[in-house]
Amino acid sequence: MIELLIEVAQVFLVVALxxxxxxxxxxxxARLQGRIGASPIQPYRDLYRLLQQEAVVAHxxxxxxxxxxxVTFSAVWLAAVLIPTFTTDLVLAPAADLIALVALLGVxxxxxxxxxxxxxxxxxxxxxxxEMLIASLAEPAMLMVTFSLSLVSGSTAPSQIxxxxxxxxxxxxxxxxxALAALVMVAVAENGRIPIDNPSTHLELTMVHEAMVLEYxxxxxALMEAAGMVRLTLFLALIGALFAPWGIAQPGAGATEMALGxxxxxxxxxxxxxxxxxxxxxxxxxxxxxxxxxLGGALLLGLLATIFLYVSEAV
Amino acid sequence: MGAGQISYDVAHLIxxxxxxxxxxxxxxxxxxxxxxxxxxxxxxxxxxxxxxxxVQDAPHLYVTAGIALVFKAMIVPFALHWLxxxxxxxxxxxxxxxxxxTMMAGVALVALSILxxxxxxxxxxxxxxxxxxxxxSVVLIGLLMMITRRNAVTQVVGFMALENGLIxxxxxxxxxxxxxxxxxxxxxxxxxxxFGIFFFRIRERFDTxxxxxxxxxxxxxx
Numbered sequence: 013m014i015e016l017l018i019e020v021a022q023v024f025l026v027v028a029l030x031x032x033x034x035x036x037x038x039x040x041x042a043r044l045q046g047r048i049g050a051s052p053i054q055p056y057r058d059l060y061r062l063l064q065q066e067a068v069v070a071h072x073x074x075x076x077x078x079x080x081x082x083v084t085f086s087a088v089w090l091a092a093v094l095i096p097t098f099t100t101d102l103v104l105a106p107a108a109d110l111i112a113l114v115a116l117l118g119v120x121x122x123x124x125x126x127x128x129x130x131x132x133x134x135x136x137x138x139x140x141x142x143e144m145l146i147a148s149l150a151e152p153a154m155l156m157v158t159f160s161l162s163l164v165s166g167s168t169a170p171s172q173i174x175x176x177x178x179x180x181x182x183x184x185x186x187x188x189x190x191a192l193a194a195l196v197m198v199a200v201a202e203n204g205r206i207p208i209d210n211p212s213t214h215l216e217l218t219m220v221h222e223a224m225v226l227e228y229x230x231x232x233x234a235l236m237e238a239a240g241m242v243r244l245t246l247f248l249a250l251i252g253a254l255f256a257p258w259g260i261a262q263p264g265a266g267a268t269e270m271a272l273g274x275x276x277x278x279x280x281x282x283x284x285x286x287x288x289x290x291x292x293x294x295x296x297x298x299x300x301x302x303x304x305x306x307l308g309g310a311l312l313l314g315l316l317a318t319i320f321l322y323v324s325e326a327v
Numbered sequence: 328m329g330a331g332q333i334s335y336d337v338a339h340l341i342x343x344x345x346x347x348x349x350x351x352x353x354x355x356x357x358x359x360x361x362x363x364x365x366x367x368x369x370x371x372x373x374x375x376x377x378x379x380x381x382v383q384d385a386p387h388l389y390v391t392a393g394i395a396l397v398f399k400a401m402i403v404p405f406a407l408h409w410l411x412x413x414x415x416x417x418x419x420x421x422x423x424x425x426x427x428x429t430m431m432a433g434v435a436l437v438a439l440s441i442l443x444x445x446x447x448x449x450x451x452x453x454x455x456x457x458x459x460x461x462x463x464s465v466v467l468i469g470l471l472m473m474i475t476r477r478n479a480v481t482q483v484v485g486f487m488a489l490e491n492g493l494i495x496x497x498x499x500x501x502x503x504x505x506x507x508x509x510x511x512x513x514x515x516x517x518x519x520x521x522f523g524i525f526f527f528r529i530r531e532r533f534d535t536x537x538x539x540x541x542x543x544x545x546x547x548x549x
Contacts, residue, residue, distance in 0.1 A: 185336070186343040308427050309354060312434045316350075319438055320343065322445075 018270075019093075019103045026092040026249070029278075030241035031055035033248065033285050038212075040289035055241060059234050067230030070131045080127030081228065081235035084120045088239045091116035092246040096253055098273035099261035100171035110158040110168045113250075114151060117202065120239065121147050128224030135216065139223025142300065146208060146220065149307035150201045156314025157191045157198065161254065163321050164188065170250070174257040190317035192255045197310035199247040203240070205288065207298035208306065211240075218297060245281065248288075252280035334382045338499070341375040342461035345495055346437070349468040349488055353429045358418045358480060362407045365484050369399035372491050376498045388498055395494065398514055399487065406521060407480060421477040429475050436467040458499030465492030479524045487517055 035052035042049025069077065094108035094116075102108070125143050128136035162168040164187060165176035201208045204221040213219050225236045253260065259276030261269040298306060348368035355361045373395035380388030411418065422429065440463035448456045469489025473482050490513045 186339050189340065189343070190347075305354065305426050305430070308430060312350075312430055315434055316437060319434075319441060322441065 015101060015103045018099060018101060022097055022099075022102065023089075023093050025097060026245055027089060027238070027242060029281070030238065030245040031059060033245045033281055034241040036282055037244075037285045037289045037292075040286050041293055044289060044293040055237075059238060062229075062234035062237070063231050065230040067228075067232050069232075070227055073131050073227070077127050077130045077227075078232070080123045080130075081232040081239075083123045084127075085235040085239040085242075087116045087120040087123070088242050088246065091120070092242050092249070094170065095246060095249050096171050096174060096260060097249050098277040099263075099265065099270055100174050101261065101263040101265065102171070105169065105171040108169055108171065110161070110170060110173075111155070114154050114158065117243070118147070118151060120243075124221075124224050124236070124239075127228075131227045133227060135219075135223040135226050139220050139226075142220045143224060146201050146303055146307065149304060149311065150198050153194055153307060153310040153314050154198045154202075156311060156318065157195045160187050160191045160314060160317035160321060163318060170253060173254055174260060175262065177254070177257050178260075178262070187317040187320045188255065190313050190320065192251070194310045194313035194317065195251060195254075197306065197313070199251065200291075201303075201307055201310070203244045203247060206292045207295050208303060210297055218300075248281050248284045249277070252277070252284060256280060334378075338375070338378055338382065339457055339461075341371060341378055342458055342495060342499070344371040345375060345491065346461050346464050346468070349465045349472075349492070350430065350433050352472055352484065352488055353433050353468065353475075354426060356420050356426065358411055358420060358478070359408065361420060361481055361484055362404050362411075365487060366400050366404040368488060368491055369395050369403075372495060373400060375495055379498045383501055391494065391498055394514065395491075399491070399517075403487065403517065403521070407484070410521070410524065411480060420481055422475055423477055424475045429471065432471055432475075433468050436471060437464040440464045440467055455500055459496055462492045462496035462499060465489075465495055468492075479527065483517070483520050483524060486520060490517065 032052055032055070035050070035055045038054070039049045039052045091113050093104060094113050096102060096105070096108075121143060125140040128140035128143070130136070158168055161173055164185065165173040167173060167176070200206075204211055209220040209222075210218055211221070214222060216223075221240065225233065228236055259273055261273035265273070345368055348364055348371055351364045352361060352368070355364055373392045376388050376392035376395055380386065380392060424432075441460045444456060444460040444463055448459060466489050469485050469487075469492055472485030472488060476482055476485060493513070
């Protein structure tokens with residue numbers, strides 16, 4: 013029973029926290045760029061405003077266009093539920109799997125791309141084609157990271173990997189470092205952050221994700237934006253949980269440890285969000301033709317992480 | 328986890344950092360970025376030598392670390408920066424093969440050297456095996472860089488990256504007394520190569536390396 017309650021708490025924690033994390037990234041970026049910036053709770057207000065507005069749908073749009081925001085948001089939300097945030101003691105832990113996570117994110121991306129093409133505007137198609145280019149490179153890299161982690165820990169379930177890392181049987185492992193680097197690169201690409209995509213641009217030449225959701229308004233847009241925010245929180249939680257799991261509550265932990273786990277999770281999320289803001293401020297947007305090099309690099313890092321496991325005889 | 332395990336892990340980590348810097352060299356598209364990455368690699372090499380000196384209790388390796396730090400992480404990068412600015416060399420890296428393919432070839436070389444080193448050194452200690460595999464990868468990536476880059480400066484950087492790999496191998500194996508001498512000899516060789524570019528440029532501009540011919544171009548004679 014208590015496990016179920018924790019699971020429900022975790023389900024809503026991620027969604028409740030996501031706009032705040034996004035707002036925090038925007039605030040830190042604004043401060044670093046010499047602007048005052050909006051309050052970190054501004055994304056909540058934006059979502060609320062969008063939910064109040066009427067949804068305008070193009071004449072040429074099919075049912076797909078209307079269904080896509082709901083499917084996308086549910087898939088991303090479900091993916092976020094799979095990742096242990098403050099405790100690994102979850103009802104869904106046996107079903108949670110990094111490969112399932114990749115698949116759910118793939119579903120979300122597939123629907124977003126379909127919706128982008130559905131209306132038949134040029135921008136939507138352009139955004140969809142670029143998104144698929146990024147996906148075709150980022151997804152294998154993400155799977156490579158999954159494989160090397162599962163070779164180290166013997167499982168693809170996040171809770172098992174966390175338990176393995178916490179048990180101290182893995183030292184300062186080169187493969188883990190390489191996998192971390194690859195996962196960070198994938199996270200940057202998947203969330204459409206600089207240098208791959210600029211989340212705040214509406215310049216035709218450079219936008220990817222914004223181009224696909226350009227036709228959305230009202231509650232549809234709110235769901236699409238919320239899906240993006242949850243995805244960002246999801247990746248921050250994933251990186252924090254897999255590579256710095258210290259403080260997370262293990263099965264059988266009491267209320268104090270749960271509270272500690274929650275505090276550590278919040279601290280990790282905001283620290284990573286601040287690091288993302290610093291990174292984004294310090295780097296320039298990449299040309300579209302260089303995506304392949306960047307994400308190919310992530311894939312190769314993931315591959316090297318696997319190769320090094322054989323050198324260090326950890327397998 | 329004992330002290331031996333930690334020294335092993337740290338040595339492994341530093342060696343992998345040297346290798347990562349080698350792969351990073353292949354990824355760069357700007358000459359200055361290539362040189363900065365090379366300086367970083369030399370820094371990591373100095374750290375590797377210093378760590379091995381500490382672990383093996385071999386003071387002469389500190390000298391190797393010092394040479395790597397002062398000569399390769401500082402003087403050579405500065406000299407190359409100066410040369411590029413002075414000679415007005417075009418600042419983008421000219422490649423014979425696309426960056427993506429070069430990176431893939433680089434990773435294939437890493438796999439190759441691991442496949443090669445592991446069976447050959449089946450009886451050696453794990454630390455030596457790993458370091459040899461890493462060092463061999465760095466050497467091969469340096470060679471790859473020399474093959475796939477057209478510009479003379481990037482070829483020299485590739486050569487020096489190759490040399491970094493050799494020194495990494497030398498410091499990792501226990502009881503290698505000639506490390507210092509070897510690294511000095513190689514450094515002289517690198518200096519010769521640097522002069523080589525310089526002379527090459529002079530010849531290109533004046534069609535000769537004869538210093539008398541160069542002097543006639545000086546403006547302050549008249």
